[in-house]
Amino acid sequence: MTKTDTLPATTTAPRVRERASISQLFWQGGTIVALIVLIAFFTAMRPDVFLSFGNMRNILEQIAILTIIAVGQTVVMVVGDFDLSVGTNATLSGATAASLMIGGTPIPLAIVAGLCVGLLVGVVNGLLVAFLQLSAFVATLATMTTVGGLAFIATSGTTLYGMPEDFFWIGQGRPMGIPMPIFFAVAAAIILWLVLRFTTLGRRWYAVGGNAEVARLSGVNVRWTRFLAFAVAGLASAIGGIILVSRLGSASSASGNNYMMLAVAAVFLGMTILKSGQANVGGTLVGVGIIGVMSNGLNIIGVNTYIQQVLTGLIIIAAVTLSALKARKS
Amino acid sequence: MRKRMAAFAGMALASALALTGCSGSASGTAEGSEDTFKVAAFTAGYGTPGGKSTLDDFVEKGEALGWDVTLYTSEFDYDKINTDVTSAITQGVDAILAGFPDPRQVSPLVNAAKNANIPIFSIDGGVEPNDDFVVDVTFRQQQLAELTVGALEEAMGGLSGKDVMVIGHDPHIGIMTRSNIAQELLKAGGANIAGGEMKQVLNPGTSQEEALKFVTDYLQANPEGLDGVWVGWDHAALGATQAINEAGRDDIFVTGVDALGIAVNEIKKDGPFYGSVFQDWTSVVDQVVGDMDAYQKSGTLPSENFVEVEGTLIDRSNVDGFTPAL
Amino acid sequence: MTAVNSSETGTALLEPVAALEARGIVKRFDGVHALNGVSLSVQPGEIHALLGENGAGKSTLIKIITGLYQPDSGQIVRDGNELEFANVRAANKAGVVALYQELSIIPTISVAENILLGEQMPSRGSLVDWGALRKRARAQLDRLNQRIPLGKLAGQLSPVQQTMVSVARALATDARVLILDEPTAALTDLEITDLFAVLRGLREEGVAIIYVSHRLEEVFELCDRLTIMRNGETITTKPVADTTVDEVISTMVGRSAGELFPERSTATDQVVLTVEGLNGRRVKDVSFQAYAGEVLGIGGLAGSGRSELLRLLAGAQKYSSGTVTLAGQRLPHAPGVGRVLEAGIALVPEERRSQGVIVSAPIDDNIALGNLKAVSSLGWVSDRKVVDLARDGLANLQIKARGPRQAVGQLSGGNQQKVVLAKMLARKPKVLLMDEPTRGIDVGTKAEIYRLIRELVAGGTTVIAVSSELPELIGMSDRIIIMHEGRIAGEVQAEGADDELLLSYCYGKTD
Numbered sequence A: 001m002t003k004t005d006t007l008p009a010t011t012t013a014p015r016v017r018e019r020a021s022i023s024q025l026f027w028q029g030g031t032i033v034a035l036i037v038l039i040a041f042f043t044a045m046r047p048d049v050f051l052s053f054g055n056m057r058n059i060l061e062q063i064a065i066l067t068i069i070a071v072g073q074t075v076v077m078v079v080g081d082f083d084l085s086v087g088t089n090a091t092l093s094g095a096t097a098a099s100l101m102i103g104g105t106p107i108p109l110a111i112v113a114g115l116c117v118g119l120l121v122g123v124v125n126g127l128l129v130a131f132l133q134l135s136a137f138v139a140t141l142a143t144m145t146t147v148g149g150l151a152f153i154a155t156s157g158t159t160l161y162g163m164p165e166d167f168f169w170i171g172q173g174r175p176m177g178i179p180m181p182i183f184f185a186v187a188a189a190i191i192l193w194l195v196l197r198f199t200t201l202g203r204r205w206y207a208v209g210g211n212a213e214v215a216r217l218s219g220v221n222v223r224w225t226r227f228l229a230f231a232v233a234g235l236a237s238a239i240g241g242i243i244l245v246s247r248l249g250s251a252s253s254a255s256g257n258n259y260m261m262l263a264v265a266a267v268f269l270g271m272t273i274l275k276s277g278q279a280n281v282g283g284t285l286v287g288v289g290i291i292g293v294m295s296n297g298l299n300i301i302g303v304n305t306y307i308q309q310v311l312t313g314l315i316i317i318a319a320v321t322l323s324a325l326k327a328r329k330s
Numbered sequence B: 001m002r003k004r005m006a007a008f009a010g011m012a013l014a015s016a017l018a019l020t021g022c023s024g025s026a027s028g029t030a031e032g033s034e035d036t037f038k039v040a041a042f043t044a045g046y047g048t049p050g051g052k053s054t055l056d057d058f059v060e061k062g063e064a065l066g067w068d069v070t071l072y073t074s075e076f077d078y079d080k081i082n083t084d085v086t087s088a089i090t091q092g093v094d095a096i097l098a099g100f101p102d103p104r105q106v107s108p109l110v111n112a113a114k115n116a117n118i119p120i121f122s123i124d125g126g127v128e129p130n131d132d133f134v135v136d137v138t139f140r141q142q143q144l145a146e147l148t149v150g151a152l153e154e155a156m157g158g159l160s161g162k163d164v165m166v167i168g169h170d171p172h173i174g175i176m177t178r179s180n181i182a183q184e185l186l187k188a189g190g191a192n193i194a195g196g197e198m199k200q201v202l203n204p205g206t207s208q209e210e211a212l213k214f215v216t217d218y219l220q221a222n223p224e225g226l227d228g229v230w231v232g233w234d235h236a237a238l239g240a241t242q243a244i245n246e247a248g249r250d251d252i253f254v255t256g257v258d259a260l261g262i263a264v265n266e267i268k269k270d271g272p273f274y275g276s277v278f279q280d281w282t283s284v285v286d287q288v289v290g291d292m293d294a295y296q297k298s299g300t301l302p303s304e305n306f307v308e309v310e311g312t313l314i315d316r317s318n319v320d321g322f323t324p325a326l
Numbered sequence C: 001m002t003a004v005n006s007s008e009t010g011t012a013l014l015e016p017v018a019a020l021e022a023r024g025i026v027k028r029f030d031g032v033h034a035l036n037g038v039s040l041s042v043q044p045g046e047i048h049a050l051l052g053e054n055g056a057g058k059s060t061l062i063k064i065i066t067g068l069y070q071p072d073s074g075q076i077v078r079d080g081n082e083l084e085f086a087n088v089r090a091a092n093k094a095g096v097v098a099l100y101q102e103l104s105i106i107p108t109i110s111v112a113e114n115i116l117l118g119e120q121m122p123s124r125g126s127l128v129d130w131g132a133l134r135k136r137a138r139a140q141l142d143r144l145n146q147r148i149p150l151g152k153l154a155g156q157l158s159p160v161q162q163t164m165v166s167v168a169r170a171l172a173t174d175a176r177v178l179i180l181d182e183p184t185a186a187l188t189d190l191e192i193t194d195l196f197a198v199l200r201g202l203r204e205e206g207v208a209i210i211y212v213s214h215r216l217e218e219v220f221e222l223c224d225r226l227t228i229m230r231n232g233e234t235i236t237t238k239p240v241a242d243t244t245v246d247e248v249i250s251t252m253v254g255r256s257a258g259e260l261f262p263e264r265s266t267a268t269d270q271v272v273l274t275v276e277g278l279n280g281r282r283v284k285d286v287s288f289q290a291y292a293g294e295v296l297g298i299g300g301l302a303g304s305g306r307s308e309l310l311r312l313l314a315g316a317q318k319y320s321s322g323t324v325t326l327a328g329q330r331l332p333h334a335p336g337v338g339r340v341l342e343a344g345i346a347l348v349p350e351e352r353r354s355q356g357v358i359v360s361a362p363i364d365d366n367i368a369l370g371n372l373k374a375v376s377s378l379g380w381v382s383d384r385k386v387v388d389l390a391r392d393g394l395a396n397l398q399i400k401a402r403g404p405r406q407a408v409g410q411l412s413g414g415n416q417q418k419v420v421l422a423k424m425l426a427r428k429p430k431v432l433l434m435d436e437p438t439r440g441i442d443v444g445t446k447a448e449i450y451r452l453i454r455e456l457v458a459g460g461t462t463v464i465a466v467s468s469e470l471p472e473l474i475g476m477s478d479r480i481i482i483m484h485e486g487r488i489a490g491e492v493q494a495e496g497a498d499d500e501l502l503l504s505y506c507y508g509k510t511d
Helices: A023-028 A028-046 A053-078 A086-104 A107-131 A136-155 A165-172 A180-196 A201-208 A214-219 A224-249 A257-273 A283-299 A305-330 B003-022 B047-064 B077-091 B105-115 B143-154 B173-188 B203-219 B233-248 B260-268 B281-298 C008-014 C057-067 C088-093 C111-117 C128-145 C160-174 C191-202 C214-221 C247-252 C306-314 C338-345 C350-358 C363-369 C382-394 C413-425 C444-456 C471-477 C499-506
Strands: B038-043 B068-071 B095-099 B120-123 B134-140 B165-166 B228-231 B254-256 B271-280 B306-309 B312-315 C019-031 C032-042 C047-051 C072-080 C081-083 C096-099 C177-181 C208-212 C225-230 C233-239 C271-280 C284-291 C293-298 C321-326 C347-348 C431-435 C462-466 C479-484 C486-493
Touching: A023 B068, A023 B095, A023 B254, A023 C214, A028 A283, A028 A305, A053 A180, A053 A224, A053 B203, A086 A107, A086 A136, A086 A257, A086 B134, A107 A136, A107 A165, A107 A224, A107 C350, A136 C111, A136 C177, A165 A180, A165 A224, A180 A283, A201 A214, A201 A224, A201 C160, A201 C363, A214 A224, A214 C306, A214 C350, A224 B203, A257 A283, A257 B233, A283 A305, A283 B203, B003 C081, B038 B047, B038 B077, B047 B281, B068 B077, B077 B105, B095 C160, B095 C347, B120 B281, B120 B306, B134 B143, B134 B281, B143 B173, B143 B228, B143 B254, B143 B271, B143 B312, B143 C444, B165 B173, B165 B203, B165 B233, B165 C111, B165 C321, B203 B233, B228 B233, B233 B254, B233 B260, B233 B271, B233 B281, B260 B271, B260 B312, B260 C191, B260 C363, B271 B306, B271 C072, C019 C057, C032 C047, C032 C208, C047 C057, C047 C191, C057 C096, C057 C177, C096 C160, C111 C160, C111 C486, C128 C160, C128 C191, C160 C191, C191 C208, C214 C247, C214 C321, C225 C247, C247 C444, C271 C306, C271 C462, C284 C306, C284 C462, C284 C486, C293 C306, C293 C471, C293 C499, C306 C347, C306 C431, C306 C462, C321 C486, C363 C382, C363 C413, C413 C444, C444 C462, C444 C471, C471 C499, C479 C499, C486 C499
Parallel strands: B038 B068, B038 B095, B095 B120, B120 B134, B134 B306, B165 B228, B228 B254, B254 B271, C032 C233, C047 C208, C047 C225, C096 C177, C177 C208, C293 C462, C293 C479, C347 C431, C431 C462
Antiparallel strands: B271 B312, C019 C032, C019 C072, C072 C081, C225 C233, C271 C284, C271 C321, C479 C486
């Protein structure tokens, strides 16, 4: 503070490069360093395997669904809230679509119905948080539980299967040798990045997250803005959930529930990349990348899953700590 | 105005929560006359395919006999189960049915039942005789392991020198037991355990995806290092099958346990999924209901407190005549 | 003027032992001097004002005195002993305590606990000794002549009571040097009188008080001596009786203050805004008109409804009844901020950091936030337009910043206020509402803001400004409305307005 108070007037001269350069932006956090170190480590361990085209494709396919759900979560975290219901919402949306298809509903209609279910859950979250002003933690914890219960009802607690073959193209198709989920993930990330970066809606989302009262007094309809963020997260969860069902060829009562923790972890990792500590799509992708590379790499070098879980937690702590230390220094 | 709306929404939400939270426990009629035989049935595995259908079957058959059956369920939350069943004991029940209990986690309700002198009948309550239960009817894990390892041996054309991945889930006592037996059988037959040790699935709910990743990643690193995958239950076996199909391999085989309908479909395809084991839970339920009926009518307890029954291998040879129960 | 730079180091030796003395303090941040040889000496039983514009180095000096920062060179001398404060606790132990602007009470625990927080908490073993706690807390409050319920949660107290509690806590730690940073910012005039009585009592007890404030009237009323800082150096120290407000201002800004307020000239009789029978929270039956090219000042005590009136007009709060007509168009009921902005009424809110700017966001994003339509087409934002808009704002308002991408939180208070102004002026409002337009801003920037307001009204805009400082209200306005308990108590022309009349309106006298 004191430093900038005494800035000499000459510094008002405009500079050429106002936007932080890519490298500056990206090297602010330890998170990217962590990802690069991980990739380097696994490459060194299995040089012939890890960086091969086949394995890169594996990793991308394995993180594709998480990416879709995590970029939806990113939007909610941009407005300063979070959504704990994305995991069970993915499960319920996927199960709804699956059970409709098994019952003979045409595929497109069943998919739309699944998307509507996810959107509806997001809308309920939005109503509770934005309009009834409940805390996001309490509201989405409650919807998480309710929706998780509904998923048990939708699947009768068992595994649904027997969807039409055509439906599997969404999760298992490989045009040009690239698994379909990757296309969906790339599209979701690009769309939400564009919206957050270049639209007035994105500006409003960031403004509400920065300071809701300032946004309101600047003419932003804060409730509506916040509501939309939850709706987007709900829709993204549904997309992820439906792709998951198609990918696995089955819908069980808890198949997507794990994605909530992973998505929140990915967004938190991504938040360390920006100095301002805001959620952002680029960062979330790095976070998702860390989670995916960890899981794939540790499987490849044959580390047992219990230890994998411990290591994943430690990596998250390390990356976040590194960024915090760097931020303190600068 | 807004406050009232918030309160209303809160109530609506709470009742929705209450509905889903208690969905299993309202099956029986609470008001029973003096001489109605009251049974508290519980399971922490209502979210698993076998768990739900078996317990529902029990409730149906019990109520057909005129019993007042109350079902307590949870999703692997034994704390809740212990609390619910203990308070049911306090309110007075005549017998308890334990559905797929983990014997390590039910001692509070076992003690409460002992003090109240109420017998506990168990379905699949562990792998060895246990005095906590007046009877425990379960499948013999040794036999399940032998059947599946045998099927895998047949598919691979012998065990010696073959690389087999074993996928288990230690928190589940039945799966833990049979997967350890299977691992020993495989080793004894001269097979190598792929990756050096058993793979552990972290969460049964997402086991298909986890197993898919295990096998995909393993094949990526060791394309020549896999001949078979022995999986403790079908759900995860499906993930393994998918990974093998996606890698374009037809020389790796998978076995599971449960004979789920979706698994049976896979076996019919003559693909990597080679065999699974059918456990006839319906006959198990019949046996336990019979034991309980005898206890109600004459107060006699079963002569043996540990009954092991045998599973049936479902493979290419008999799959076409088989109708899955799950 | 130049004579005040007399040899004060020489006279310091002749004075009695100072309660606290800072000698030749130097502090650099990243090689830039924040303090460059600062000296300050405070006697026991003295209230010593520390003055200077924002950025002059007052805060840094106080942070060094209280152990929050370590000086690069120089000494802190307490009762003749040279000390080094490794941290705030060490300074507290030596009897040096600072009360910051952000009141340092814990709102969720009781008054008594707040007073005896930390090491002072009486206990038996690890249990709190509640009896002793209450007794000792009561003794401290008695010393200040305060009757505050000990069991009440501190968060439920009025701002002045909270200040009193933090003073009591300082005294409980046996503070001999008390540093107050803008203690009156949140207080009403009556409460300020109360606080001053307490501070004078402490002076009698021999406590040395360093008093930091932008409000010069208070300094002249309360303090014994003053020290003026500028650009990280102490410029002068002299008895308050030997100087004048004008002299202090010109010393602070380093040039002759001249006329702080520009000429009035442009008020017309063309009605822009008509408010009729407006009722809302804390606002009762308010009716008035505002004219093109005029600055309408709104005064009144804190809680009189003046800020709430602005918020009603800006659409930030709903009114229960009444009408607002702008340039002949009646505004819809409860339109929300967005619609009101659209119509041409913009608000520069009271609390800059919590209502005016997003401190973590850059200047251009902050300005664009209020002008999303102008920088976008079909919902698609143009980066170029955002930056251009910000550059216009930086240039027109002479905002001191490294560039449009600098985070607003790094700017001084005055420049932050200019960013809020730039955001709202880009909407080209017909009516600009300003709530405390110069609160917490240094004198130099204040003058700039007044000049800006005059430029605006010269262009035909109507400015309606709330201020709690009467001199400012009189100086900047053409016409003044005074509110009392939600109603308009009186209206006067600002030119040659009488302080006493305005004050009597503030306290509820009506015509």
